[in-house]
Amino acid sequence: MKKRLYLELENCIGCRSCLAACTQCGGHEERNRNYVYDVNPLVNRQTMPLMCLHCVNPACARSCPAQAIQIHETGAVLSALVEKCIGCQNCTIACPYGIPKFDTEQNLMYKCDLCIDRTKDGIPPMCASVCPSNTLQWLTDEEIEAKQKQFNLDNGKWVTSMPYLEGETNVKVNLPGILQGVTKLF
Amino acid sequence: MQANIATNKETGRSVNHAFASHFAKSMFLTVVGIAILMFIGTRMFTHIDLNLYGYMVGTIVFIGGFFYRFIAWGERPPTKIIIKKGLKLLLRKSTPKTAVNHLAIYDFIRNRGLYRWVQHILIGWGCVLACLVTFPLVFSWMYFTMEDNGYYTIVLFGMNVMHVKAEGIIAWFSYNALNIAAIMVTAGVCMALYRRLSNMQARAEQKFMYDFLPLYLLLFISITGLLLTFQNIVLHGWMQPQMSLIHQFSVIVTLIYLPFGKLAHIPFRPMSVFARNYREHYGEQQMKECKVCGDHFVSVEQSNDVIQVLGVNDMEFNMQDGFNLAELCLPCRRKYRISRFSGFATHQVKVKEANQNAKG
Numbered sequence A: 001m002k003k004r005l006y007l008e009l010e011n012c013i014g015c016r017s018c019l020a021a022c023t024q025c026g027g028h029e030e031r032n033r034n035y036v037y038d039v040n041p042l043v044n045r046q047t048m049p050l051m052c053l054h055c056v057n058p059a060c061a062r063s064c065p066a067q068a069i070q071i072h073e074t075g076a077v078l079s080a081l082v083e084k085c086i087g088c089q090n091c092t093i094a095c096p097y098g099i100p101k102f103d104t105e106q107n108l109m110y111k112c113d114l115c116i117d118r119t120k121d122g123i124p125p126m127c128a129s130v131c132p133s134n135t136l137q138w139l140t141d142e143e144i145e146a147k148q149k150q151f152n153l154d155n156g157k158w159v160t161s162m163p164y165l166e167g168e169t170n171v172k173v174n175l176p177g178i179l180q181g182v183t184k185l186f
Numbered sequence B: 001m002q003a004n005i006a007t008n009k010e011t012g013r014s015v016n017h018a019f020a021s022h023f024a025k026s027m028f029l030t031v032v033g034i035a036i037l038m039f040i041g042t043r044m045f046t047h048i049d050l051n052l053y054g055y056m057v058g059t060i061v062f063i064g065g066f067f068y069r070f071i072a073w074g075e076r077p078p079t080k081i082i083i084k085k086g087l088k089l090l091l092r093k094s095t096p097k098t099a100v101n102h103l104a105i106y107d108f109i110r111n112r113g114l115y116r117w118v119q120h121i122l123i124g125w126g127c128v129l130a131c132l133v134t135f136p137l138v139f140s141w142m143y144f145t146m147e148d149n150g151y152y153t154i155v156l157f158g159m160n161v162m163h164v165k166a167e168g169i170i171a172w173f174s175y176n177a178l179n180i181a182a183i184m185v186t187a188g189v190c191m192a193l194y195r196r197l198s199n200m201q202a203r204a205e206q207k208f209m210y211d212f213l214p215l216y217l218l219l220f221i222s223i224t225g226l227l228l229t230f231q232n233i234v235l236h237g238w239m240q241p242q243m244s245l246i247h248q249f250s251v252i253v254t255l256i257y258l259p260f261g262k263l264a265h266i267p268f269r270p271m272s273v274f275a276r277n278y279r280e281h282y283g284e285q286q287m288k289e290c291k292v293c294g295d296h297f298v299s300v301e302q303s304n305d306v307i308q309v310l311g312v313n314d315m316e317f318n319m320q321d322g323f324n325l326a327e328l329c330l331p332c333r334r335k336y337r338i339s340r341f342s343g344f345a346t347h348q349v350k351v352k353e354a355n356q357n358a359k360g
């Protein structure tokens, strides 16, 4: 059964377990490739994670002159191939969400590869496996559809899926509506 | 989606177009070039070593594959820009230094780890050494003549360049160059294979055809090459003609595979010098200011080039807030997305992003 990474942004408690887990993925050389942000840092404690959304038509790969960013058959947009990346940083400028990281010393781009060593065999990615607040989940399309119905606030605040994203994505994002006063029911 | 399919068709056609014109032209010119060099090198075809015939055919097929790949690749919009601007900037003062750094001593690989660096020095320089000896021999650009007085003459392009003692150190290095190369490559490949066995991190994404095949091919070439020497010295040439054929076969297969797999990075890698020049040159000219925080984060030229390349791919990230996403520095761009998710203008809060790197 094909599953996807699914994000329920407002559940995030800012523990940064996903960052720590990401350092341990195969090939990550102990550096994380994801982000956690304070939404309104001077006022409240709401946080949200920001991950590569694994675009169906990825700007990062389209802009890479070396074809170093490969798209896996599962749809995952992989990190730069270490022998191909020529260090131009086009991908970092192209990605609409600012995801790829660049190491100047190593002249190499690195980004979320959806833990391809795990997800290619249907094992959930590291970040989803450790997330204690159900912000990051690993679900089938049917499960995601049910979630979307459950949380469809239908008030113009639904800004986490198309057409509000910059393009179709393999990772699905959702807002359970906590910020709008909707009590969250799992 | 419709538009996407249409543009794919478009590029498909232009690749075919390249095949019909550029490809045939490059192929023709290269083969003619090699033939002329052979003619000069062999003093009008009087010194051809026919044992090496297989390599000749292999090389020609390799050149075909190489041009096919390179031209299809050069047609991609971002590649075209880097090649065009990279060539224009080739005369920068820093080019020789960057080139040595990127293409010969690989400082950046050392920053990835000493082990990976040693491994690549052994494989890369072993292969370069082997090619420097083999190709001139194959195309008869270089050969040795033995004189009665115990001296060898090294003949390069029909000129006697060096006169060396048969027992001397230069002569020893000349006959053993290929053995030294083979030992270097074998050691390097063993390091690469060991790294895959011992280190889970190195194992993340590997396919046999892409990841292991080139290593096995290099190992096969090196070992059959070393066996040739072994048969020569210890077994007095027993089975040497057969082994020579196997060795030739392994080199030819590798040459044919080269433009398509992992080893394709060898001919493409000089682009990293282009990329560095491109970033340095346009960075000195004018830097782009982030539309939110004003930080200088990329050259104006590159920002415009990326926006244009994305445009060719039907991607326009123009926001209603009056900027293109490629005009925001990376932290602001990430915060801007959080603001789109949450409805609160996170990117306008003047707090630097923090605590984003878990120390594993």
Ligand code: HEM
Pocket: A082, A083, A084, B102, B103, B104, B106, B109, B112, B116, B120, B123, B124, B125, B127, B128, B192, B211, B214, B215, B218, B262, B263, B265, B266, B269, B270
């Ligand atoms: C033009 C100069 C070259 C450059 C700049 C270059 C660059 C690189 C880089 C950056 C890597 C990735 C290394 C890592 O991150 O661990 C690599 C891998 C590799 N290179 Fe090169 N290379 C060059 C020439 C060669 C040559 C001549 C060979 C000989 C066949 C070669 C064979 C390999 C192999 C087999 C790997 C894979 C190693 C592995 O899988 O662990 N390279 N190269």
Ligand code: SF4
Pocket: A051, A052, A053, A054, A055, A058, A059, A060, A061, A077, A094, A095, A096, A097, A098, A099, A100, A111
């Ligand atoms: S979110 Fe960015 S890095 Fe991830 S696939 Fe899309 S363009 Fe590439």
Ligand code: SF4
Pocket: A060, A063, A064, A065, A066, A067, A068, A069, A080, A084, A085, A086, A087, A088, A089, A090, A091, A092, A108, A109
């Ligand atoms: S930095 Fe590397 S991966 Fe990114 S676009 Fe340039 S060559 Fe491709």
Ligand code: SF4
Pocket: A018, A021, A022, A025, A033, A034, A051, A052, A111, A112, A113, A114, A115, A125, A126, A127, A128
């Ligand atoms: S999917 Fe894997 S690589 Fe991507 S952010 Fe999560 S842990 Fe990191």
